[in-house]
Amino acid sequence: MGEQLKFIVEQLNREPFSKNLNLITFDSVEPTQLLQILNDVLAEIDSKHALDIREELPEQTMKRMCALLGMFKYKPPGSSSDVSSFRQGLVTGSQAVVHPILHWLLQRLPELKKRAYLARYLVKLEVPVEFLLDDVINDTYQQYEELVEGFKKCHKECEQLRTSGFSTAEIRRDITAMEEEKEQLVKRVERLKKRVEAVSNHQRMLEQARQLRVEKEREEALSHQKQEQKNQMFQVEQRLQRVQQQLKEMRQATADADPERLLRRLEEEAKINSYMVSEKLPRELEAMRRSVHFLQKVAAEPAMGHADLQELEEKVRAAESQINQLIEKRMMRSEPMDDKLTLYRQQASIIVRRKESKAEELQEVREELLAVEKELRQRSGQELAEGGEGGEGRGRGGEVVREEEMKRLVSRLRSKGTAYKRKRQEMSELRAEFGVLQRTEEILRQRHQDVHQQLQSMEAEKGISGYSSTQEELEKVSALKSELDQQKGRTLDDMSEMVKKLNAMIVEKKSAVAPVLKELRSLRQTCQELIVEHEEKKKQYESCAAGLESNRSKLEQDVKVLQEETTQEENRYNQITSMTETVKMQLQRAADEMKIYVSSDPQEKKKALREVLMKNISEQELLGKKLREKQKMVRENHSANMEQVKMWRDLEQLMECKKQCFIQAQSQASIGQVIQEGGEDRLVL
Template identity: 30%
Template sequence: MSSESLKFIVENLNAPPFNCNTSLIALDLWPPTALLQQLSDVISWITQTNNIDVTREPAEETALRLLNNLRILRFRPPSGIEQLEEWRAGLVEGAKKSIYPVLLYLFSNVDMLKQRAYLAKYLIQDEIPSNVLDNDVTQLRNELSQHMERFKEIHANVLDVQQDTMLIDDIKSDLKSMEVEKEWLTRKIEKTYKKIQNFASLDRQLAAANQLGLQKERLEEMDRQRSEQRDGVIHAEKRVQRCKDQLAELRQAYENIDPSNMIAVLKDEITTNTFLLETKLAKEIEQKRQVVSELATASDTPAVSSSDLSALQTEVITIIFVQNLEKELNDLEQQVEQKKQVLRSTSGSEVMSAHQFKAYVIRVRDKKVVYKKKKAQIEEILTEREVLLRTIDLLAKKFENIKEKIENMNGKPVESIAQRRTARPQTAAPASTDVKELSSLVMELTRSVDQRNDQLAPLKRIHGERMEAINARGECPRSKQAKRLRKASDADGEDL
């Protein structure tokens, strides 16, 4: 859609009675629900009905209401089947591609659409199934049709009166302008008369001017009569030519006439009429007799009460509503089946149902929770590992410094027990690419991590209790040891 059309839509949305106070950028950011609600409000404004909250209304009723109103307002949807289905789905979902053209059409023809919506309240008949029709219903429909025709006549008269009122206003404005022009001409005539009143031959010149005007009018009348006579001569010549052509055709037909052909044509007509009399008319007579017998049977039945009519009308409305719902359901099922076929052809796998997809989403969520929990545990272990590695590095540096001091003092350091380190793999790449083996490996690692966590849990609890006790007593020994190590390192730096 062009930018001018979008600007036109925004201007109408910002105008009363909507007062949306929006812009092109803000309108582009509207959610689908807001667009659908705005379309419903615009249609309610045109049809002079109350606004309906689409969030509280079922989606099926919203779709039926909007499509029915657009049909009454004669909005032309896309002609193609696929484009029409896409437009309907977008209209229900609040898609911009489907709603913007509708808003443009509504805002471009507000007065005409209001008039059409007003007439639709009184001139649209409900469809009644043939099996429900009887004499009373048919009579009521005929009376309704007569009232509709009467309403059309009255409405046409009202429009004529309104147009006459508008014409009266135009005539009044024309009279005012003519009065102004008359005053201007009067003043001009007075000025001209003052200029020429001193002429000696004024009367003779006025008479000559009057005679000149009369001669001009006579000349115009003669020109008009001459053109009318010329047109009459042309029409007469054409009529004479047509008569001559018809006379020539009749003479040719009279010369080529053949009695045998006429007899053959008459025989064909007699055969056709005989066939109609013996077959078609006989069938029609039999059908009419059946209709008469049915009408006689219906006339013998007791009269239908108003309660029966109300029940029948309710049943008719229910049947029509159910038929519309079944039609919509069939359309939706066909769309779903087409989408499934397209998905099967593209992905090559079976499409999950809604229940299967919900179960799959639940499993994914559970696995995501477990994954987050394991990830937090791994991050905690990695943090502890980094702290321990940093502690080992500090102790190693301290050991090297002490060793150098002992050697400088001609001492001999005692060999320490070699630290045992567990061998780690040089790469994190898995040894196999089999999904089952990888899943079993993940399960084993998960069980191992759970066991380690279970083993660390009591130690962590004991550690926490001891840390609380130490904090209660005073300064933590570890902090004291860290201070001593810091002082020693500062002393070593001064010695160096």
């Protein structure tokens, strides 16, 4: 309950509520304020409920909140027979009813907001059947249902689009960028077509360029295929080395072993496994079953009182005394043969304990071996993957870096570090020089503008304005014409040189590709052989993996069932221990109360819980009696008091009216006096 209150207070202190509460103030909140807090939470979920509960009747508040909670599928704690008490507690603002509702609502605030939003459109209107007989109403209701279904589909599509991760703005930006790029490419193609159409036999040149591009693509594909085949060869070599290493280890392990020793070792392993299966594991399983049966028996028994506990304690004491008597009788009639047997029994028990401890150690060592083998397989797989990615650049991926290679690597890193520092210094100097040059360019541009303005003013004075700009344009046109002439000549020369270069490159590439093709034929044959071997190994692996996977799934299922049973039994054990502690506390409290009640001291008797409760009951009864008398007096004097209040209000209005009249009369008298003084002044003048 304390954790529930802490959660409620923390959530109410956050946005958007910001109630600024603590546990004490929240616990001491009045029922009306508690209902208002609940209404604020409901208003945050659905804005239609944002109102003051003092402005509506309690029955309306209860109906409204119950309807909303029913729409949210809230289930009050307790049985279905507590519905009336739940409604009564909701009307009166009981903490036992409102606190669980607040805890449930604050836990699911975003989900309930979404549900309230959907309920606004998906909760269907209930139309009586006799109204649906009318065709107009029936058609309208059918349209309403179709609209509801359409809203469901639109909402699902909207949620899918929200969760899909696509952004319309990004897609639009990509589309516009691609369209701009397409336009630029089209313009470039048009320009190139216009430039090439003026050249003779351009179709043949285009065909040669197309063939060159195809050959380049083939070359890239062949190089990529060659690299893949090199990677596959490297992986096969790695696998071959690993298998050879395993074969070497197996041969070394079996070099000094003869058949008798191997058979002896297998017999020992068979004995250990049979001991584990036939003795140790069944014993542990039986112990667990007994403990589970005992716990089930304890959980199935009803709650015990003080008399039941005393009876059990008496039975335990009687059983202990009987055991002691049997031990004494056995010791009295002990025989020497039994003494000898006890020695052997002790030795047998010691051997059994040692065997159990060794079996546990063996189990731990096996688990550790399995974990180490699993880690080894993972590391070998990672090394194989890294070797496949690195190709020949990595070399033997499984080898350890030596000291000499480490020194060379450190020296190489140091040289690269010094080169990086030197380049960074050069970049800083170039940036400083760029800043100086940029500033110089700005100064020269400003001076050029000043000189140009002076020249224009001088031309205007001489009457030849525009002379310099016209001369510059003529010079630009002549320079452009000369550049175009030169470019035409260069273009023809470049085209002829490019054709020669293309022919030479084609011949060179053909001569370079010929040995690669020969090598590729042999590699393809080896690749086919490796693919066949790979398929066979893959089938063996898949069959073995399927068997292991089925065994693993069975074991996981058994482990899961046992874990669930263990957790259930632990929960039952904790529940029983807590019930035992509470019973002990109640017994201790009852014993203390009994001592106080039996005591002859009157002061001690006053401390008894019964006396305290009786005293509180009497005080509350006196207080209730006084309050009822006060309520009766208020009801009797209510009408007279209301009349007196009305008379006081009328008296207050009358006095206010007299005050206003007095103020008006005083202001009129002051105005008349001023007028009279003014007339006298005139007469004197």
